[in-house]
Amino acid sequence: MKKKTSRIRRLRIDAAGSAMKHPGQGLTRGWLLAAILFCIPVFVLASPQVEEKLVQAEGMRSSEPVRLRHLLGELRDMEGQATPLQNARIRYLHAYAKAYAGEYDEAIGEARKLLAEADDVDVKVRAGGLIVNSHAATRNFAEGLRQLESTLQLVPGVKSDDVRWHIWVAAAVLYNQIGQYELGLEFSRKLEASPIKPRTKCFAGQLRLEALLNISGLPEKDSEITEVIDYCVEQKELVVANLTRILLARKWAAEGDRRKAIALLRRHLGEAEETRYPRLSVEMHGLLAQYLLEEQQIAAAEAHARRVTREASGIAFTLPLAMAHKTLYQIAERRNDVGAMLQHYRNYAEADKAYLNDVKAREMAYQIVRQETLQKSQQINQLDQKNQLLQLQSRLDQQSAQNTRLVVLLLVVLIASIGYWAFKVKRVQLSLKKLAETDALTGVCNRHNFTLRAEHSLAQCARAGEEAALVMFDLDHFKQINDRHGHQTGDWALKQVTQACQNFCRRIDALGRLGGEEFAFLLHGCDMRNARRMAEDCRMRIAGIDTRETGFDFPITASFGVTTTAVSGYSLAKLLSHADKALYRAKHLGRNRVCGTDDEPMVSVLGEAGEIPAVLAEDAALDGDYRAARLERAC
Incomplete structure (x- = not known):
């Protein structure tokens, strides 16, 4: 039991710690799992005993994951006493528990099955939101966007405000994450304009500030940012509070007041590390390294940069890791240490490339889904203008053309694959031949x-x-x-x-x-x-x-x-x-x-x-x- 508890705790730390991301990238896996935790509404009671267990399970979903699994086991045994709606809620909680534990593929499978079989719109929306968050957590942004689009179409029929806010949070997080900050800002403002719960309000404020930073810049008055920080602190959401402090530090640094930004980050660095969220700590250490170097505090800057490289070495696509290597390269350059300069520059180039590739992948996912959406809309408009007979004929023609395209595509892919692997094999052969014939150091014949x-x-x-x-x-x-x-x-x-x-x-x-x-x-x-x-x-x-x-x-x-x-x-x-x-x-x-x-x-x-x-x-x-x-x- 102790080992299982430690495993779940580590999953929570990794997930919530992934909230640490550059302003250009929005929130990451920790936010995505946090979005899952928001709103589990109270449905119409049927079996009091089952309802009592459900309320307990929903109340401890983020604080006591081990106890949650025990309650879910008890609820599974009480399925015969539950109404169909309560059974749907139990199934949702089981899928949620798998997503929280990092078993995203199984969570997606169960949520899809629930989405197809459930009759209640609120259950469908909650299942859709879980699928969106799980796809985003596994960085399958295209599928996450597709699911988000279909789930948002169900929102007008939702009865519970909590469910509506839940999918809005998921939408804001996902759009910020893929760089579509205008859409993220739209949903965060819709949340703030609603009578949302205090914890949701904290998240909505941070999402709004993050989107503003990447659109037109943060508000000129610091009080608008500190209000969000103070509110999150009151709700004991220290991760979100410190993420907002990072935004404030960036604003001060951009305005030329780096010392003030350094003081803010140093004052709350211990608190951020106590949360044991690695990405939050990495972001703070990375900014401190950058700002301290600009203030000519070389030793301190180096210490923070090396802390980033140790804690973020397994996270290939984060900007703080790339900037830490760049800081170490600049320090080595000032010391005229050629060997260190070369090593840190190579590390910086690799980390920066991984980061840029990740940015491109997110943008590509959005463009693909957007294009798919436009094509679907055009097809629907065309079909509406035809009568039933022409629609049937059109569908048959389209199916035939689609089959032809698939056959052609399969042939093209097959030929391309054969050519590609032949090229790869030839390159490997030439590479091995060169390695066998030349001296590795001098490049002449061995x-x-x-x-x-x-x-x-x-x-x-x-x-x-x-x-x-x-x-x-x-x-x-x-x-x-x-x-x-x-x-x-x-x-x-x-x-x-x-x-x-x-x-x-x-x-x-x-x-x-x-x-x-x-x-x-x-x-x-x-x-x-x-x-x-x-x-x-x-x-x-x-x-x-x-x-x-x-x-x-x-x-x-x-x-x-x-x-x-x-x-x-x-x-x-x-x-x-x-x-x-x-x-x-x-x-x-x-x-x-x-x-x-x-x-x-x-x-x-x-x-x-x-x-x-x-x-x-x-x-x-x-x-x-x-x-x-x-x-x-x-x-």
Whole structure:
């Protein structure tokens, strides 16, 4: 029992906490469930014992959910004593209990069945309102709007004012939630103009202010807002009261009085957290982070923003989460923390995209239902203008056309689905092929792919009687770069070296990372002289890499070993072995040089001070296309 009570309490906290939403989005799941709780009217008595149980169940529906389930079980056993109307009320309460517990699909199914079978209009409207709220809670706004439209058509026949107000609250909540604030304002004003119950009046005032904020702005006088806050506090509706305080804080901040807004939010932050509604706390912390950053209170702003990211990490479509990541990004930018800036900006982009997609989905749902409504109205007007025979013929024609469209649509969907999945499979295949063939860090061939390409190129050269060269190089003192400056800097150095070397690689050549800081070229159709010249150009380009953008100043050099098929034959293994020996000879002779299998290591062209001569520096500045063309002519 204790575990079940805790589960229901968590559901209530999550539902009511979802009331925390940006003004542009209206109320969320907590409001939707709150809308379910409003008005359960008293029907004509038939069985006093059943009626007494019903009144008890309706009175404790939001305060004692476990006791409510027990009473519903007792009422189920008393169905034989109840009138049809009382049985309908019992069925409604069972559906309501499922919706309150988060079992929305089952609640919708039972409510639909009740809507179809009930004779009383009030029961039908209450069942329709439950379906509307459940669809909105599951973010199925299109179905919620369709149900709302059909339920509102029943309102003129409603006998109880409480039932009428109940569906009006549901309409105001749903329209605010999908961004149709004019309609939300219309229903909230209708509620305030009616002799509604005090608790309903609190909700109506907040809904009206929320709609006004997104239409023309909040009232100029703060007293109109504080009146709603005070009234909600009197009714002990602290969630709604603090949601209204958030609207007031936004108004003050927009008017330039951020300190006043900060003071208001801080004063009631503890009260909001005590409600244990996560979305309310998230909204307050998010606004405090934003306003404190604008007031240059960096540490406090960061603390509130991180609180938002912790509490709202599972809520992908909330604006406070996106703004919290943006605040953290701005703080990292002021601290010049590049890594943190990148991470927070990525998080901000993802959260903001999810939020905007959610906004678009709501707007799309409204437009779809609106278009459906217009089409229905047009069809009705056309049918009214025809006689009975023409109506029957029209229906037959429409049915035939509809069947044809369905067949065509099914074929189109089938063909599109086949094409789509074929495209997806091909993309996956290409992606996997690329992952299997390239080095994840540098983007060049990995050892396996380099081996395949090199062996293929050597086979072509062997058949054509052409010479090929293998250039192997290894970065000097690379371990010291990692140890002194970190692996992130080492990865940066590997990427820069790869970019520098790719400019010397033609389309028929192969460049690959053999492992760690070791790379190799397979040059198609090149002799020793041109291969050594290319290696020397590549060595100079590597030595000229500017490392200051990493925040450190350190040299990057490489030692090269060169061999050709004229010396080592067309076996890749022998080419690699000979080039490796030449590379280690370059290492032994002092590094940052080129050695070949002809035992004539090329002397470094750097000057005594380590500077590149002007002629070579100008040659090193040539772009990659020109170098590739020059190498092709030379080879």
